[in-house]
Amino acid sequence: MNQFFRVRSLEEVFALIDEFPCLADEEVPVQDACLRTLAQTIKACEDIPGFRRSTMDGYAVAARATYGASDSNPAWLGLTGGVAMGEVPDFTLNYGQAARISTGGMLPEGADSVVMIEHADPVGEDALEVYKSVAPMQHVIERGEDFAADETILTPGTLIRPQEAGLAAALGVSRLKVFKRPRVGILSTGDEVVPIDQTPGMGEIRDINSYTLAGLVQEAGAEPVLYGIVKDDEQALFRAVEKGVKETDMLMISGGSSVGVRDFTIDTFARLENTEMKVHGISISPGKPTILAKSGRKPVWGLPGHVVSAMVVFKIVVMPFLKKIQGRSDILTANLKIPAVLSRNIVSAQGRRDFIRIRFRKKENTLFAEPVLGKSGLIRTMVHAHGLLEISENLEGIEKNTRVEIIPL
Amino acid sequence: MNQFFRVRSLEEVFALIDEFPCLADEEVPVQDACLRTLAQTIKACEDIPGFRRSTMDGYAVAARATYGASDSNPAWLGLTGGVAMGEVPDFTLNYGQAARISTGGMLPEGADSVVMIEHADPVGEDALEVYKSVAPMQHVIERGEDFAADETILTPGTLIRPQEAGLAAALGVSRLKVFKRPRVGILSTGDEVVPIDQTPGMGEIRDINSYTLAGLVQEAGAEPVLYGIVKDDEQALFRAVEKGVKETDMLMISGGSSVGVRDFTIDTFARLENTEMKVHGISISPGKPTILAKSGRKPVWGLPGHVVSAMVVFKIVVMPFLKKIQGRSDILTANLKIPAVLSRNIVSAQGRRDFIRIRFRKKENTLFAEPVLGKSGLIRTMVHAHGLLEISENLEGIEKNTRVEIIPL
Numbered sequence: 001m002n003q004f005f006r007v008r009s010l011e012e013v014f015a016l017i018d019e020f021p022c023l024a025d026e027e028v029p030v031q032d033a034c035l036r037t038l039a040q041t042i043k044a045c046e047d048i049p050g051f052r053r054s055t056m057d058g059y060a061v062a063a064r065a066t067y068g069a070s071d072s073n074p075a076w077l078g079l080t081g082g083v084a085m086g087e088v089p090d091f092t093l094n095y096g097q098a099a100r101i102s103t104g105g106m107l108p109e110g111a112d113s114v115v116m117i118e119h120a121d122p123v124g125e126d127a128l129e130v131y132k133s134v135a136p137m138q139h140v141i142e143r144g145e146d147f148a149a150d151e152t153i154l155t156p157g158t159l160i161r162p163q164e165a166g167l168a169a170a171l172g173v174s175r176l177k178v179f180k181r182p183r184v185g186i187l188s189t190g191d192e193v194v195p196i197d198q199t200p201g202m203g204e205i206r207d208i209n210s211y212t213l214a215g216l217v218q219e220a221g222a223e224p225v226l227y228g229i230v231k232d233d234e235q236a237l238f239r240a241v242e243k244g245v246k247e248t249d250m251l252m253i254s255g256g257s258s259v260g261v262r263d264f265t266i267d268t269f270a271r272l273e274n275t276e277m278k279v280h281g282i283s284i285s286p287g288k289p290t291i292l293a294k295s296g297r298k299p300v301w302g303l304p305g306h307v308v309s310a311m312v313v314f315k316i317v318v319m320p321f322l323k324k325i326q327g328r329s330d331i332l333t334a335n336l337k338i339p340a341v342l343s344r345n346i347v348s349a350q351g352r353r354d355f356i357r358i359r360f361r362k363k364e365n366t367l368f369a370e371p372v373l374g375k376s377g378l379i380r381t382m383v384h385a386h387g388l389l390e391i392s393e394n395l396e397g398i399e400k401n402t403r404v405e406i407i408p409l
Numbered sequence: 410m411n412q413f414f415r416v417r418s419l420e421e422v423f424a425l426i427d428e429f430p431c432l433a434d435e436e437v438p439v440q441d442a443c444l445r446t447l448a449q450t451i452k453a454c455e456d457i458p459g460f461r462r463s464t465m466d467g468y469a470v471a472a473r474a475t476y477g478a479s480d481s482n483p484a485w486l487g488l489t490g491g492v493a494m495g496e497v498p499d500f501t502l503n504y505g506q507a508a509r510i511s512t513g514g515m516l517p518e519g520a521d522s523v524v525m526i527e528h529a530d531p532v533g534e535d536a537l538e539v540y541k542s543v544a545p546m547q548h549v550i551e552r553g554e555d556f557a558a559d560e561t562i563l564t565p566g567t568l569i570r571p572q573e574a575g576l577a578a579a580l581g582v583s584r585l586k587v588f589k590r591p592r593v594g595i596l597s598t599g600d601e602v603v604p605i606d607q608t609p610g611m612g613e614i615r616d617i618n619s620y621t622l623a624g625l626v627q628e629a630g631a632e633p634v635l636y637g638i639v640k641d642d643e644q645a646l647f648r649a650v651e652k653g654v655k656e657t658d659m660l661m662i663s664g665g666s667s668v669g670v671r672d673f674t675i676d677t678f679a680r681l682e683n684t685e686m687k688v689h690g691i692s693i694s695p696g697k698p699t700i701l702a703k704s705g706r707k708p709v710w711g712l713p714g715h716v717v718s719a720m721v722v723f724k725i726v727v728m729p730f731l732k733k734i735q736g737r738s739d740i741l742t743a744n745l746k747i748p749a750v751l752s753r754n755i756v757s758a759q760g761r762r763d764f765i766r767i768r769f770r771k772k773e774n775t776l777f778a779e780p781v782l783g784k785s786g787l788i789r790t791m792v793h794a795h796g797l798l799e800i801s802e803n804l805e806g807i808e809k810n811t812r813v814e815i816i817p818l
Contacts (some may be wrong), residue, residue, distance in 0.1 A: 050609060085600040141786045163791040170788055172608065190494060191493070198581075206580075219571060383572050
């Protein structure tokens, strides 16, 4: 596999996302659906709420009967029964009457608003003084005001947060169709890499990447599958990759940053059945030596060996593909970037997109983005970093005090 | 329990956090530690890396031998053996010699820097032309540069993100002591509330809060325990609360927004053994009717019935307590607030801290915070919202185009 591959721009890499299909869907109880991706359309099959509801503790009234009421000139209403929670009021309110009601209670026929408890005083058993007028529909939620019957509420591809789970509950959808949680295989390579419970000899280091990448995969709502370490041996690597591709929905091989192993990785991908090389090199820093192949329907990645580079590539390059196979509809509208002010000049090479680790620092109400110093091989720099600053290939750097946008880490 | 309770400020409520102790700790494998809170100090027991390491593919050299090298005037070095990955080089480099090395390889004795592969060309078997000089320590990481032996790296109370997990792996800590994941009980109350798989009759609504709160608890790294719905019955509520307090580390009762049930809730808390009322009413909106009691060592909450109010109270008030029992050290340094520009005037009542739901909108490189319209009883408003804007009790509002900071949702 010595075919020449041109280094791709990030945009060219993202253009490949559509070649990878979403996983199948499955049904889960709504309480297990948080952080999953919705795979169905959810419509309101009824008006929510299904009746005119009070949003305050107080008195249901016809608003018109309170017009002009004030502390010095209260409105005088007849006090009739109260509304029991969860029940349909068994009476109709006549004009000039008021009925006790609690938050969430159903307004009786004839009432269009609620006077707050602190703006009225009962006088004896049968009368009420109201000190403040209300407008029609004040302190009530109208039938169907939250959602009207047949309205489309959520569409496939939506990330389910607590509020979407609550919304499904409100609509009585107790089981949700969601996309399967991707299983993501993680493989470390390199003769110098040893398991973490082993003391590395001189020239060796512990397998940092497996654990860092596993954390990132979990954070992304997917399930990491650790395949451990493969030494720099072409046959062993091929067998491990073949198994990993078979057993998971996406495979990431990290390490292989030495020239020889990088070649192994490419040769291995090329030998896999039904597999196409897609990317060999991306014009970003860190992360240039990233490799992407498509094995059947599955993305297979060769990530840089430096843990910091691997993390950046995961966040910037791999995440959109992982979102795609998870069925997410917001694949490239990245998570919110955070506006900040650059605290010092940054120099960058033209013709290459740089991702600079930064740390937030707040000073006198301004949020500063402070570049984290230290070589990219140092895991310490990632522990200190809060985010990444992207510098376009057209810039030679960014000046101090420029307003920038930070990708959160 | 008719004792008078003064409405508390948020600061007064937060001053109570220290009365609630952290949970016990337990040991978990590092791959299961993400999003948990560290309960131990982690020191480097050795230098990381343990040897002088190359950060590039290229040639190990003594930097001095390359000084003055350029395209037109290359330095001419002798090419000796290569460094095998994971091994101690079995030779010493003499001044004026170069040795092939891969990223991560150990520099041989006598080398202090690495010339990148693209800045040199082998000439035959034994010689190398170098086109660019390097400085001492260029493209290498020195022994102990990431972490020096005995350095304290992580302290108790740290949230373990993927990078902290990787760091532990780098140090050979394969099992981490973390604080136990809190079990958080969730109880809905109200005669009007029905299970989500039931069609509500007129005057009834489905149990939205249990599912929304369960999602929030999960998001916070804790385990929700759903106790379902208790009708407005003092005995039933007491039994359910007693059971919940016994079985979990924190209990949240939501609903009870009607006057009668709120009284039940307070009476129930008062009847619990070894329980002290701490807060009955907070001067925030939404969320004023929030109740906090301390039962033994455990926080027990009465949350508002409106789902939107309950979510806001969870995020703003409950979260710091949940972080405390999880052992987090960053309890009140809330998560990063996001700077934005307010898109329209907001009116607020003085003497009360308001939390306004807002939605981000980007326009010509400016991030605007747009208030979400709609009554607080509408779950739709939470689905649309990206964050909350806090308005101090001293303000009557905030003007359009003011720079504000948004608490992400």
